[in-house]
Amino acid sequence: MPLTFRVAVGQFKELIPDDLAFCSQLGVSGITVNRPDFSTPSWRNFLGKHYPYGPADFTKSSKWDFMDLVNLRRRVEDFGLRLESIENVPYHFYDKVLTGAPGRDEQIDNYCETLLNLGRAGIRILGYHFAPNLVWRTSTARPARGRAGVTAFDMDEAHLAPNTHGRVFEEAEMWENYEYFITRVLPAAQEAGVSLALHPDDPPVSALGGVARIMNSLDGFRKALRIGSSPNHGLTFCVGTWGQMGGSVVYDALEEFVGQDRVKYLHVRNIKGSVPSFAECFVDEGDIDIVRILKILQRNSFGGFVIDDHVPQMTHDTPWGHRGRAFSTGYLRGLCRALDSHET
Template sequence: MPIRLAEFLSPRPEEPLWSLIRQAGVTDVVALLQGAEQEQRMFAAVGEGTRGTDGTDAAPWSEASIARDQRIFADAGFRVAAIEDTVPMDRIRLGREGRDEDIAAVIQQLEAMGNLGIGVLCFNWMAIATWSRTSIETVGRGGARVTSFRLADAGGHPDVEVAETAEDLWAALAYFLDAVIPTAERAGVRLGMHPDDPPLPRLRGVPRIMGTPDAYRRLLALNPSRANGVTFCQGNFALMPGADDVPGLIREFGERVAFSHFRNVRGTAEDFVETFHDEGVLDMAECMRALADIGFDGPLRPDHVPTMAGEPNARPGYETLGRLHALGYIRGLMDAVGA
């Protein structure tokens, strides 16, 4: 089965973006959930709950809400291949009071996804904040605007005081996996851990633990189930210390790679810029060849694309023209390596 080229969308129809993505030959979607953690952090804060199909309030991660979103995508010709959103998870990540309630919601989501035939859930262990950038106006090739990060410029947001240590986050992660992996296995859903972005050991005073290849080795050793998998975000892995051979890491993790964020960068974790897919530090053809070599047949999506001429940069990393450029480039690589 070939790799499933996908795009990252909120279930809120948007034209001409949705039609252009379909015209580019993409039928698989990696979905946000209306009002869940990542949609609130990244795109649109629309409240904790949404209206269910039966007229009652339903949580965004409930089966009623996910089924509604699935129908919205299906009406536009898309199939939901993965979900990249969850209940707010900071109490789980930090091991705080209330985490069992939130874990129960994740289990509810996994059961719903299994019932609806959605096989991959992407999650992360970044407490308090999501991915971080210090500029959305860095000038890239031909004047395109790209996102970038300089740790020296990251003082605009105050540190958050937390008592938890890195080992506390590891203990909380082991607790979480022990609680949810049995349900994921029964539901036929694979979890894919996204790296810390940027992959630094601490950001805004909060420890982070998923920022090295060894951290991923430790993650996979916590639970040997294939349901305990990796979201292989190439841009983050390229910035990690000890990750000199990114295609080699793809081959090492092998069948535990559940999901691919296919993107490119230039620099270090402390000072980097996101690039067009064809101009960063990674050999993208060799990365695609590595995915083909391990028999990867999950969803793969472009990520964090430049904003191109004439676009407003209202959604840095996710404007339309950069996505179309990336999709065409990735499709060409897939064909070239038989993926």
């Protein structure tokens, strides 16, 4: 059965040409970039100046500029790679949207403009999440196989955290904030020909720091896709986070959403344990059967791509994790080659 999907590599927060060369060397289809703030010196250095078309003042960015997006895509393509997606706008582009704070309407207008610019620039997927206080871990360098450093989470400790946003945000209020946002941006996504891809709340517990986590279950995702009903809305299916929910939900959810053509792409990593306590690990160990995951994709003729996700910090590795990511990506490429050559 020929392989229907691609292996990419991801999550660059900044880029240098050497990293694009490294990705080409891995033999992947393309890359993803995470929450780029094109106003930073590092991104300006990578993208260069494109006056007089760009904004005169890069320091006050609140949306993405068309020329920056075109230049980013072309630079990636110059290395024989696709810019498969961009994952998340910078947090300050939509922090008020997440909590329903004053000023959210302006941020939503800017978000719509960003979507239109993505479409004009030929970038077809924007990943997003709806967790105001982001990813939580209670250990950031737990020794794992061969003393590689991994992150871990324990709700027994996390539940003691103070409120992160000044007060408690209940589930109903978070759903209201979500509906307000998604129903206003999806028409722009449709007009732009861009798909929004929702990542689950990591960790998928009911609340952290006083803020309810609503994208933490199969029912939560069904509701999100019902509220945000559009062919331009789907999932960044994070195998690790779905695995952290425990049981067989990772396989059930993938079957359901891939079957409905709602999965735009996948993050592939493995974990040991599940909520309320889990640790990350290498992709070739842990509780999730990655072969089963890839077979679900193959059986459903999934036409998108998979990328690695967080990887263990290996000896002499870089902050981005060149060694860890090369291992994960090579492992995924190998499994895909095996799926490609044999009856499954």
